[in-house]
Amino acid sequence: MKLLFLACLSPKTGNYTTAERIRSHIESAGHSCELRDVADFHSPSDVAHLASQNPPFEAALAIHLFKAGRLLLDLRLPFGVIFGGTDINEDVKDEQKRVVMEQVLLKARFAVAFTEKLKEEAEFVLASPDSKIYVQPQGIQTEAAEQFCWTEFLRSSGVRTECLDELRVFLLVCGLRRVKDPLYLADVFSEWHSENLHNVLIIIGPKVDPALTAEVEAVVKRATGVFLAQERSQRELHAAMKRCFAVVNSSVSEGMSAAILEAMDLRVPVLARNIPGNAAVVKHGVTGLLFSSPQEFMHQSQRLLSDQELRERVVRNGKLYVEEHHTVKQERETYQRLVDKLHKAQFSA
Structure with a gap:
C-alpha cells in the first residue's frame, strides 16, 4: 500500500x-x-x-x-x-x-x-x-556517538573556564519555540551560577522560531552561567546528555517529551516542569523530579546535588520505566x- x-x-x-x-x-x-x-x-x-x-x-x-x-x-x-x-x-x-x-x-x-x-x-x-x-x-531507542568530545562541546557552547571537568551541566533540550519556554529558568540559573560557578545551564536545540531565537541569543549574551549550544545530530545529542548532570524540561505544553524519555533511557536524572504531559511520564521523586516555578526548580536541583540516594533512585526507576512502557x-x-x-x-x- x-x-x-x-x-x-x-x-x-x-x-x-x-x-x-x-x-x-x-x-x-x-x-x-x-x-x-x-x-x-x-x-x-x-x-x-x-x-x-x-x-x-x-x-x-x-x-x-x-x-x-x-x-x-x-x-x-x-x-x-x-x-x-x-x-x-x-x-x-x-x-x-x-x-x-x-x-x-x-x-x-x-x-x-x-x-x-x-x-x-x-x-x-x-x-x-x-x-x-x-x-x-x-x-524510545537511544544511541550515543562513540566519537564525542565533551570539552569541545562545552567550549563551542561558550563555556569559558579551566575547570570543565568540575562543571555540573544542566542540559535544556528543546527547539527554540514559545511553547518550550527556553528562558523560563534563565534568571534564577544566572543567580545560582553567580553563587557557584560550577552550575551552568546549556540550551540546545534547533532554531525554529527566528524571533524567539533572537531573544534567547540576547539573554545568553548578557547572562552568566546560561549558554546556547548549536544543535547536534541525535547521536551527538545523546552523547552530550550522558555527560550532563541532569536533563531539564521547562515547556509550557508537551504531548510526550522524547528528550525526557531519552534521558531516562540513558540513565540521566530529569528535572521537568510540572505540566500534564510531563507529569504523565515523570513520577516525582520516583522517575524524576517535577517543579512548578523557577524557585522550586532550584530546590529540586539542590536535592539532586545533595542526595546521592535520590539521584540513584530516579535514574534506576527512570530506566526501568522506559524499558517497560516505551x-x-x-x-x-x-x-x-x-x-x-x-x-x-x-x-x-
Missing part, C-alpha cells in the same frame, strides 16, 4: 524524529510511506491533488489533528491521525480550531494518543467515541496493526 504521511518536519525536532520512526515501522511491514512536511501545503485541496497523482496514494496518516489532519479533509482515502500535545493542550481553546479537529477525528478511521490522560481529555473535549482512540506511548517493538506492532486497518478499509470502501 502507498501511504501519505503528513507532519511538521522542522529538522532535529521531536516531531521530525517521531515521524521518521513511525515511517520506518510502516515501511518495515512492506508498505510504501512518503513523509511530507505540512509547510509544503496551503490547503486540503493541495493534498488531495498530490494524493491523486499516478500511482495514487491509497491511505494517509498525520501527526497533529489541526496542523496536519485538517489537510486530509478533502481526501477520499482512509486515514488515521496521531495527537500532538498542542492539539489538546492549546488548539482546543480556539473554537474554530476545535471544530476542525472534531471534523478530522470524525472522518479518521483511528486516532492515537501518547497517554491515557490525553485520550480521556480528547474524548471529553472533542466528543469522540472511545473505541476510535488508541493509546500508544512513544517508543519499547520500539510495541510501538512498531501498534502502528503496523493500525495501518492494516487502513489497508482493509481501502478494499471495503
Whole structure:
C-alpha cells in the first residue's frame, strides 16, 4: 500500500524524529510511506491533488489533528491521525480550531494518543467515541556517538573556564519555540551560577522560531552561567546528555517529551516542569523530579546535588520505566496493526 504521511518536519525536532520512526515501522511491514512536511501545503485541496497523482496514494496518516489532519479533509482515502500535545493542550481553546479537529477525528478511521490522560481529555473535549482512540506511548531507542568530545562541546557552547571537568551541566533540550519556554529558568540559573560557578545551564536545540531565537541569543549574551549550544545530530545529542548532570524540561505544553524519555533511557536524572504531559511520564521523586516555578526548580536541583540516594533512585526507576512502557517493538506492532486497518478499509470502501 502507498501511504501519505503528513507532519511538521522542522529538522532535529521531536516531531521530525517521531515521524521518521513511525515511517520506518510502516515501511518495515512492506508498505510504501512518503513523509511530507505540512509547510509544503496551503490547503486540503493541495493534498488531495498530490494524493491523486499516478500511482495514487491509497491511505494517509498525520501527526497533529489541526496542523496536519485538517489537510486530509478533502481526501477520499482512509486515514488515521496521531495527537500532538498542542492539539489538546492549546488548539482546543480556539473554537474554530476545535471544530476542525472534531471534523478530522470524525472522518479518521483511528486516532492515537501518547497517554491515557490525553485520550480521556480528547474524548471529553472533542466528543469522540472511545473505541476510535488508541493509546500508544512513544517508543524510545537511544544511541550515543562513540566519537564525542565533551570539552569541545562545552567550549563551542561558550563555556569559558579551566575547570570543565568540575562543571555540573544542566542540559535544556528543546527547539527554540514559545511553547518550550527556553528562558523560563534563565534568571534564577544566572543567580545560582553567580553563587557557584560550577552550575551552568546549556540550551540546545534547533532554531525554529527566528524571533524567539533572537531573544534567547540576547539573554545568553548578557547572562552568566546560561549558554546556547548549536544543535547536534541525535547521536551527538545523546552523547552530550550522558555527560550532563541532569536533563531539564521547562515547556509550557508537551504531548510526550522524547528528550525526557531519552534521558531516562540513558540513565540521566530529569528535572521537568510540572505540566500534564510531563507529569504523565515523570513520577516525582520516583522517575524524576517535577517543579512548578523557577524557585522550586532550584530546590529540586539542590536535592539532586545533595542526595546521592535520590539521584540513584530516579535514574534506576527512570530506566526501568522506559524499558517497560516505551519499547520500539510495541510501538512498531501498534502502528503496523493500525495501518492494516487502513489497508482493509481501502478494499471495503
